[in-house]
Amino acid sequence: xxxxxxxxxxxxxxxxxxxxxxxxxxxxxxxxxxxxxxxxxxxxxxxxxxxxxxxxxxxxxxxxxxxxxxxxxxxxxxxxxxxxxxxxxxxxxxxxxxxxxxxxxxxxxxxxxxxxxxxxxxxxxxxxxxxxxxxxxxxxxxxxxxxxxxxxxxxxxxxxxxxxxxxxxxxxxxxxxxxxxxxxxxxxxxxxxxxxxxxxxxxxxxxxxxxxxxxxxxxx
Amino acid sequence: xxxxxxxxxxxxxxxxxxxxxxxxxxxxxxxxxxxxxxxxxxxxxxxxxxxxxxxxxxxxxxxxxxxxxxxxxxxxxxxxxxxxxxxxxxxxxxxxxxxxxxxxxxxxxxxxxxxxxxxxxxxxxxxxxxxxxxxxxxxxxxxxxxxxxxxxxxxxxxxxxxxxxxxxxxxxxxxxxxxxxxxxxxxxxxxxxxxxxxxxxxxxxxxxxxxxxxxxxxxxxxxxxxxxxxxxxxxxxxxxxxxxxxxxxxxxxxxxxxxxxxxxxxxxxxxxxxxxxxxxxxxxxxxxxxxxxxxxxxxxxxxxxxxxxxxxxxxxxxxxxxxxxxxxxxxxxxxxxxxxxxxxxxxxxxxxxxxxxxxxxxxxxxxxxxxxxxxxxxxxxxxxxxxxxxxxxxxxxxxxxxxxxxxxxxxxxxxxxxxxxxxxxxxxxxxxxxxxxxxxxxxxxxxxxxxxxxxxxxxxxxxxxxxxxxxxxxxxxxxxxxxxxxxxxxxxxxxxxxxxxxxxxxxxxxxxxxxxxxxxxxxxxxxxxxxxxxxxxxxxxxxxxxxxxxxxxxxxxxxxxxxxxxxxxxxxxxxxxxxxxxxxxxxxxxxxxxxxxxxxxxxxxxxxxxxxxxxxxxxxxxxxxxxxxxxxxxxxxxxxxxxxxxxxxxxxxxxxxxxxxxxxxxxxxxxxxxxxxxxxxxxxxxxxxxxxxxxxxxxxxxxxxxxxxxxxxxxxxxxx
Numbered sequence: 001x002x003x004x005x006x007x008x009x010x011x012x013x014x015x016x017x018x019x020x021x022x023x024x025x026x027x028x029x030x031x032x033x034x035x036x037x038x039x040x041x042x043x044x045x046x047x048x049x050x051x052x053x054x055x056x057x058x059x060x061x062x063x064x065x066x067x068x069x070x071x072x073x074x075x076x077x078x079x080x081x082x083x084x085x086x087x088x089x090x091x092x093x094x095x096x097x098x099x100x101x102x103x104x105x106x107x108x109x110x111x112x113x114x115x116x117x118x119x120x121x122x123x124x125x126x127x128x129x130x131x132x133x134x135x136x137x138x139x140x141x142x143x144x145x146x147x148x149x150x151x152x153x154x155x156x157x158x159x160x161x162x163x164x165x166x167x168x169x170x171x172x173x174x175x176x177x178x179x180x181x182x183x184x185x186x187x188x189x190x191x192x193x194x195x196x197x198x199x200x201x202x203x204x205x206x207x208x209x210x211x212x213x214x215x216x217x218x219x220x
Numbered sequence: 221x222x223x224x225x226x227x228x229x230x231x232x233x234x235x236x237x238x239x240x241x242x243x244x245x246x247x248x249x250x251x252x253x254x255x256x257x258x259x260x261x262x263x264x265x266x267x268x269x270x271x272x273x274x275x276x277x278x279x280x281x282x283x284x285x286x287x288x289x290x291x292x293x294x295x296x297x298x299x300x301x302x303x304x305x306x307x308x309x310x311x312x313x314x315x316x317x318x319x320x321x322x323x324x325x326x327x328x329x330x331x332x333x334x335x336x337x338x339x340x341x342x343x344x345x346x347x348x349x350x351x352x353x354x355x356x357x358x359x360x361x362x363x364x365x366x367x368x369x370x371x372x373x374x375x376x377x378x379x380x381x382x383x384x385x386x387x388x389x390x391x392x393x394x395x396x397x398x399x400x401x402x403x404x405x406x407x408x409x410x411x412x413x414x415x416x417x418x419x420x421x422x423x424x425x426x427x428x429x430x431x432x433x434x435x436x437x438x439x440x441x442x443x444x445x446x447x448x449x450x451x452x453x454x455x456x457x458x459x460x461x462x463x464x465x466x467x468x469x470x471x472x473x474x475x476x477x478x479x480x481x482x483x484x485x486x487x488x489x490x491x492x493x494x495x496x497x498x499x500x501x502x503x504x505x506x507x508x509x510x511x512x513x514x515x516x517x518x519x520x521x522x523x524x525x526x527x528x529x530x531x532x533x534x535x536x537x538x539x540x541x542x543x544x545x546x547x548x549x550x551x552x553x554x555x556x557x558x559x560x561x562x563x564x565x566x567x568x569x570x571x572x573x574x575x576x577x578x579x580x581x582x583x584x585x586x587x588x589x590x591x592x593x594x595x596x597x598x599x600x601x602x603x604x605x606x607x608x609x610x611x612x613x614x615x616x617x618x619x620x621x622x623x624x625x626x627x628x629x630x631x632x633x634x635x636x637x638x639x640x641x642x643x644x645x646x647x648x649x650x651x652x653x654x655x656x657x658x659x660x661x662x663x664x665x666x667x668x669x670x671x672x673x674x675x676x677x678x679x680x681x682x683x684x685x686x687x688x689x690x691x692x693x694x695x696x697x698x699x700x701x702x703x704x705x706x707x708x709x710x711x712x713x714x715x716x717x718x719x720x721x722x723x724x725x726x727x728x729x730x731x732x733x734x735x736x737x738x739x740x741x742x743x744x745x746x747x748x749x750x751x752x753x754x755x756x757x758x759x760x761x762x763x764x765x766x767x768x769x770x771x772x773x774x775x776x777x778x779x780x781x782x783x784x785x786x787x788x789x790x791x792x793x794x795x796x797x798x799x800x801x802x803x804x805x806x807x808x809x810x811x812x813x814x815x816x817x818x819x820x821x822x823x824x825x826x827x828x829x830x831x832x833x834x835x836x837x838x839x840x841x842x843x844x845x846x847x848x849x850x851x852x853x854x855x856x857x858x859x860x861x862x863x864x865x866x867x868x869x870x871x872x873x874x875x876x877x878x879x880x881x882x883x884x885x886x887x888x889x890x891x892x893x894x895x896x897x898x899x900x901x902x903x904x905x906x907x908x909x910x911x912x913x914x915x916x917x918x919x920x921x922x923x924x925x926x927x928x929x930x931x932x933x934x935x936x937x938x939x940x
Binding site: 034198199 | 343346347350351352353435436437438440441527528529614615616617618619620621622623624625626637639752753930
């Protein structure tokens with residue numbers, strides 16, 4: 001399986017994501033922001049970082065990068081896409097996912113480990129998990145406070161599109177939401193960083209539960 | 221040497237280059253005392269950073285640098301650009317920056333100004349480091365009145381590089397092109413280096429314009445671009461633009477290569493109009509690098525810079541004449557011999573022992589009442605800003621980006637792996653300002669010893685040192701004496717430990733109208749692992765583990781201790797001189813026990829003494845401990861010399877606490893044969909109990925210890 005990782009100016013988890021893809025046993029493919037080409041990948045990870053310095057608003061400029069046009073086509077035709085942290089922000093700015101990520105309620109950047117519960121396994125990025133499974137995952141963000149209007153939140157809950165939920169809410173997110181999926185369920189955005197816990201050498205490979213899920217769907 | 225008076229532009233060049241910050245004119249003779257050779261040393265002082273070999277073809281480049289003065293007047297940008305500057309020093313060696321640390325000092329948090337400086341410095345470090353994508357994995361912070369209004373912000377960076385890819389900042393090759401990479405040049409930071417070489421006064425507030433402004437996004441692109449340029453072998457040499465801007469970079473590159481450089485000043489891209497050539501030459505605009513490129517590779521190099529969205533401009537040429545020549549539209553507007561500029565005059569000063577030392581060492585323990593409530597004392601110590609948890613700080617820093625952080629912040633040292641190998645490295649930063657104030661030589665040695673112990677605790681073999689020498693004015697006897705004595709103590713320790721000083725920085729004139737700071741050399745020490753999976757952390761790991769204190773305790777004393785300052789409000793006494801040979805032996809033993817896998821739980825005894833060290837281990841592991849019956853009495857008789865407070869909270873340079881499962885107790889005893897040690901109990905339960913004096917729950921301890929340092933403390937807690 002070929003998994004692409006987008007690289008925007010200012011992405012800083014791109015190399016970590018590429019490394020994690022190798023650890024999950026797939027081929028890692030770098031997708032340069034200036035190339036409107038997904039290089040025939042089977043899935044895409046939009047990694048964390050500070051694309052374009054987070055200037056204007058996190059993700060607001062990245063969504064206009066050349067690589068986003070084919071990425072949006074890929075997403076709309078059902079291709080698996082995972083946005084992590086800044087990647088989640090990019091996907092909401094691109095309207096591939098509902099809602100927005102506001103500044104943390106503490107107004108401070110937070111880097112910590114948080115416990116989350118898997119709420120839905122009906123996505124390519126959680127298919128290998130179990131409903132109700134608890135994972136401890138790292139977070140590192142300044143704008144992780146998930147916001148959507150009441151109707152959207154109700155709809156997300158109703159359609160079971162909340163994918164991960166915080167057990168201890170670190171940032172003020174509505175409904176303790178740590179991750180959501182698109183209507184088609186193939187596009188997932190999460191604030192926690194699974195790629196940071198993908199190697200037992202660093203003490204945990206809980207993140208592979210999420211990343212390897214995409215291989216389940218592909219029958220690998 | 222020039223045979224004529226310099227013009228205004230030339231004078232500006234001298235003004236910045238011969239400042240203490242760039243020229244080390246007061247400190248250079250003293251710095252020669254530092255040992256700087258060792259088996260693993262590939263690059264000692266003289267380049268942008270020191271470099272040591274790890275193994276398997278890997279090397280580490282590292283350096284620490286101060287940004288004290290800018291942070292005093294503009295704390296967010298001062299701290300942020302301190303981080304940016306040290307990253308570029310590492311990048312200039314050709315290394316990928318992989319870890320950041322910092323040593324910070326502030327005045328007590330009971331003053332609004334200090335709270336502001338603390339909050340904004342931490343925010344600045346995070347704001348830059350988080351965005352640039354280099355993890356901030358460790359550091360230290362202390363609060364004392366002497367730093368009020370004159371905070372210390374020392375940033376350290378470690379970079380990883382293949383041995384064969386090591387770069388130099390030496391300009392060579394007549395006719396080679398000088399290429400400026402990165403941001404455009406503005407008026408920010410003009411005369412930053414001279415500003416940093418003066419005392420801080422009320423007028424300093426008006427020097428905000430001397431402080432540079434950082435753009436971590438530009439730096440991130442500069443890092444990736446330079447690493448790609450190096451990978452494609454397009455650069456001959458590389459130098460960052462820091463203090464004194466292009467002037468310093470170009471003259472240092474020329475001087476070390478024994479050549480000259482012609483700068484065509486009108487070609488330097490600007491972000492402001494109407495800049496004079498001298499302003500362009502000494503601007504400290506951030507996120508810029510200077511590279512020497514062979515003419516036939518220039519086109520490819522500039523194209524690559526464009527791909528990364530950063531500026532790349534040919535701004536001059538290497539020339540045989542040995543001068544730094546500044547031309548504007550062809551006309552020479554300034555000429556100075558490069559080596560003359562890079563070689564500031566040296567002031568040798570007389571070392572005079574200051575009289576304050578005779579007063580502060582007086583400490584009559586008879587006048588010191590022993591506490592009535594030891595539980596309250598322990599909780600007060602654990603809650604004090606100098607001893608409490610640093611969690612509220614390091615959770616504001618991304619400490620995991622890069623996915624190489626093996627041991628998260630909060631341990632004795634940061635532990636990092638090298639991907640694709642078993643290898644790893646550990647880094648710590650340490651400083652002991654109060655100790656150096658009371659005894660500059662002993663404090664200097666103890667600073668190095670503490671770093672050596674911290675690395676040994678996690679299981680790394682200490683290899684080399686970088687330092688920041690933060691002192692008051694060298695023109696005053698107190699300042700110069702402190703500088704000279706601390707260097708002597710540090711040098712002695714580095715010699716005994718076999719950890720040469722391979723890079724460093726000097727920050728003098730740390731004075732306000734309230735006086736000078738404590739003499740505060742800070743040390744960044746790097747150690748290596750052959751197998752990084754064999755490491756230890758302070759947290760108790762299993763109930764029932766045997767807990768052992770290693771060390772005779774013969775030097776334990778209340779002189780200069782945290783207990784004395786926090787509980788009794790006194791900074792006094794002569795701390796016992798560190799026994800360097802014994803300290804090395806004990807540290808090496810602990811490291812060996814970690815490396816062989818016998819010990820996975822270790823912590824060094826430092827501020828607050830044995831009890832605070834054990835309490836930290838209990839809190840980190842959420843496991844209590846009860847000292848056995850009679851132990852308190854034995855301790856009081858022994859290391860306490862009859863006083864329980866001295867036994868429990870006394871300090872010395874040395875001492876470790878380790879824990880092992882009961883079934884390894886025999887092996888541990890074998891390993892410890894020949895060493896003084898004391899079994900102090902077994903882990904378990906949720907209380908911390910010592911004889912009839914201390915009995916508190918871990919929850920009470922945690923409530924005191926896990927405080928948010930950004931919140932305003934009550935007056936009672938302010939202390940220090």
